[in-house]
Amino acid sequence: MNANALLQVAIYLAALMLLTKPMGLYLHRAMEGRLPVLGKLLGPLERLLYRISGVNPQQEMGWKSYTVALLLFNGIGVLAVFFLQRLQGSLPLNPAGMGEISLDSAFNTAVSFVTNTNWQGYAGESTMSYLTQMLALAVQNFLSAATGIAVVIALIRGFARHSVATIGNFWVDMTRSTLYVLLPLSVLLAVLLMGQGVIQNFSPYQQVNTLESITYSQPALDAQGQPKLDSDGNPAQETITSHTQTLAMGPVASQEAIKMLGTNGGGFFNANSAHPFENPTPFSNFLQMLAIFLIPAGLCYAFGLMVGDRRQGWAIWTAMALLFVAMTTVSLWAEQDGNPILTTLGVDQSSSPLQSGGNMEGKETRFGITASALFATITTAASCGAVNAMHDSLTPLGGLVPLWLMQLGEVVFGGVGSGLYTMLIYAVIAVFVAGLMIGRTPEYLGKKIEIFEMKMSAVILLVTPILVLLGTAIAVMLPAGLAGIANPGAHGFSEILYALSSAANNNGSAFAGLSANTPFYNLLLAVAMAVGRFGIIIPILAIAGALAAKKRITPGLGTLPTHGPLFIALLIGTVVLVGALTYVPALALGPVIEHLQMVAGH
Amino acid sequence: MKQHLRPAIFLFVGLSMLTGLVYPLLVSAIGQTAFPQQAGGSLITSDGGIVGSRLIGQHFSSPGYFWSRPSATAPYPNNAAASSGSNLGPLNPALSDAVQQRVAALQTSPASPSAVPVDLVTSSASGLDPDISPAAAYFQVARIAQARHLTADQLNALVTAHIEGRQFGVLGEPRVNVLALNLALDAQQPQHHGSE
Known part of the structure; x- marks a missing residue:
């Protein structure tokens, strides 16, 4: 591991440690609904939401009632995501003309986004309309993360309170975590990401004239879209020469921000945070990595505050941080060490000031080994699942780290x-x-x-x-x-x-x-x-x-x-x-x- | 259950409107005002037409251009409407076969003595990587010098001028934007049309 790798990891950890306390204080106040400035600004909106939904914020719930409310709310989420995907062909904000999603894929994606998993069987830019991305998927990025915050706050209340029958009001916890925590942070992060080059528009996919033409062959289709057959009955190939490139567009920055902050991880594009429009620079990458651990780390501190002993929160934080450092070290070492088979083929994998070297299959040049291995560790330590490198192409041990971090239950800072x-x-x-x-x-x-x-x-x-x-x-x-x-x-x-x-x-x-x-x-x-x-x-x-x-x-x-x-x-x-x-x-x-x-x- | 039904439905609709419509529209409004160029895709115009995005790699195969990293997108490389990596495992024979072919293609004329920089023979994660490492750019200088009848010194200077260092001196890796480099190459020697 070179000096720069150590420095990048150290800066990341230092930034995380510095943000833990302010984030924890903020979370604690937000969940009690007593934020000084934002409380004044968004308070009327909070009360309006309660009024139209008939919620009495003073009325607390027992754990069974809290659970039923949570399951009901998430069940409605599954239905909404499912039907928005099925109907997207006839809904607005669909410039690329995406059709309805198959039954099994729509069901999988609905469960996936409601459970904060964001497993993606589909490829975003060739499947989902802008409306589906925003109103189905990004909404669940918020609500599934808010659900996680609600549950952990309820559990902490269980420790902090005594001799009572209630653990909080689910509607209030959902509303406050969305309104005061996730929304303002997302706006802030989205603006920072746009400054780095993350796109945010509703344009149709953009055609550009490339410098060089490209010639390729693909299966020929007839007018009905069925594969054409040649005289021998085999699928016919047609050769195409193209002078253009089609750039997928969309409202990416808004979705990217909550994708990281909510430890969701579902990419707007198929390549996720490896796509230059989702993650264009090393700094956007740093912000995204920080966003993944920000709320989980802050929650450790908020936990200490709520149980009346901040050392309890820091003890948990420290255990997580130590596990994280150990796993990061293995991952960095394995990926920088590279693939011995490529060396025998005349490939230079050594690290130098002119190249990152290492196992670069499935990685981006701007991130190199360090920012990719670090990202892979963070995203699986947390329940994020965003990727800036293709995990399938990691070295065996470099792939074992994310695999095992998930299997541990994602408790190293973990999901929101x-x-x-x-x-x-x-x-x-x-x-x-x-x-x-x-x-x-x-x-x-x-x-x-x-x-x-x-x-x-x-x-x-x-x-x-x-x-x-x-x-x-x-x-x-x-x-x-x-x-x-x-x-x-x-x-x-x-x-x-x-x-x-x-x-x-x-x-x-x-x-x-x-x-x-x-x-x-x-x-x-x-x-x-x-x-x-x-x-x-x-x-x-x-x-x-x-x-x-x-x-x-x-x-x-x-x-x-x-x-x-x-x-x-x-x-x-x-x-x-x-x-x-x-x-x-x-x-x-x-x-x-x-x-x-x-x-x-x- | 029944007492929860109304809050569940109304709160879901309310929060959906807020996070699914108001929020992305607000971010778009800020983007259009503060960062219109970035929000629109960092497009590069030349001679009045859009020739690409600074952030999206293009495919180059003629000897007179710097080549981008291999791309695994289908049905053709650098398809920016279908981003994808190769997902080949490290021991997959398909990976070593592909790398072997790429090494051979890079070491033809003129034969290069040094080992090939790894990023130049491995496919990127997105299939759209706009950059190559400085090592990969210098490695291609000999080929381009021959194709364009330029000296290696001229080309090395061009590459050096296009190296982007680590961000803030620390983050990420040094790199060269291939499209920007090739546009500068064409500007330096406009008679070349990229095919020989």
Whole structure:
């Protein structure tokens, strides 16, 4: 790793650390509806929304009522995204004339965006109208992120409150997180991104006259759009010489901003944040990486504030940051080391002032190795899933890092809300394990951890591994699953394992060679995404309700302090151990074998 | 359930209008006012026509132009209406075959002794990478000098003048915009039409 790589990582971490406290303070105030300036400005809008929807913001909900409201709201989201895709052909803002989306793809995408996964079986610029991008997909970028914030705030209230039956009002939490947190930050980021060159327009796709002409052949089509056959009955090819290039356009910046801030990750274009119109410069890339971790990091601080001990928030933050640094190091090293097979072919992969070197297949020149490996680690540490490099072309170990980060449950800062609520469950398990070792009833933040909480935590720990491992097993056993594989050998298995890990953990990135826009994968992955999202949220809210109802106990001599280095180490150990025990056998069949083959020169 | 139905529907519609229509229109209004050139796609005009976007790579294959990075878009390279990477795994024989062919194509006339810079023989993530590394630009100087009857010194100076350093001296990687470089090349020697 060269000095510049270290510097880029250090600047990123420093910026994140500096923004954690202000973001945490902001989140805390925003969720209580007491922001000084924005509160005055947007307060009337908030109250108007309550009035038209008949919401009484003073009226709090128990966990069951909160859950029902959440599921109902997200269910409406699925229907809206589904039907907007099906009807887009006859709706406005469709200059490229995109037709209706197939049933299975529309369903997959609807579930995908509502669950904050943003897995994309489709290619944006050749499938979705501008209206669908804005009113179906970008809306869910906001609302799924707001849902995550609502759930984590409800869980924190469970710790912070005592002897009460309620955990907050879902409508108020949704409205405030959208109105005061996500919208203003998105406007700010969108403006910064446009300054760097991210496009924002409603123009039809733009034809330009290229410097050089290009000649290519493609299957000839007849007037009905069916493949023409030549005299032997084979599909005929036609040769075309073109002097133009068609540039896909659209309202990209607005969608790009919330795509990162909401850890959504669904690209406007097929190439996602690798596309120069989505991510034109190293600085736009830096802003996007920062936007992914911004709210998750801030939530750690807000958590400390809400439970009345800021050290608790920083302890969680530190555990996440240490895991992040370790994973980034592996990823940077593996990608900079490059592909030994290319070296034998006369390719120069060394790093110098004139080139980044390393494994450049599927990467962009402006990002090189450092900004690509860093992005790949961040996007899978969080539940973002945006990519600025093609993960399918990463080196075996460079690909193992994102894969395993997702499998850990995306708790290294993680998704907006979802990262912290899952990490808090790991914290509960860590104190439980510690309690077993010293023979005391475990407690966390003044709450006794008892049978009900542990049962729910066990459910949370089991849901995603079952989806990932069972789903992968089903896919590799069925012809419909194997048909999607693009790369031969162990890498093909990794493609399927990656898809299931991504879907069940609501990430959305892919080893994109896998042809997943088929009825089989659209349905399998939709189930994984839905169960992986709500199968966790429901037990989380149940724990929130149970904790809120408990009495608060004062810490005694036997209480494990949960803000020091011992606890941080225990928490990291729990995350790594659970993740390793669950997934090492599957990883051995994919990236590990592939790495050994690469080293051996096959 | 029933008491939640009205808030769910009305709040969904209200927040959808706000985030799905008002927000993108507001951002567009700001973009058209503050950054019209960028929001429109950083288009480059020459002789009254649009010759491309500074941000979107074009395909070059004649010996007298600097070549862009390989592009995996279908059905032709650098298709800006269908961005895509190759998604080839590191051990896929299709990758080593493709790289081998590209190396051969670059090392023909005049044969170059040094190993080929990696970005010049690997396909970019978007298939639309507008840049190549400075190493990849210098590597092509000998071929272009021969095709255009220019000296290597003239071309090296042109490349050096077009190197964009790391942003703020730190972020990203040094690079050369291929379209801008080729436009400058044509400006320097207008009689050349890019095909020989």
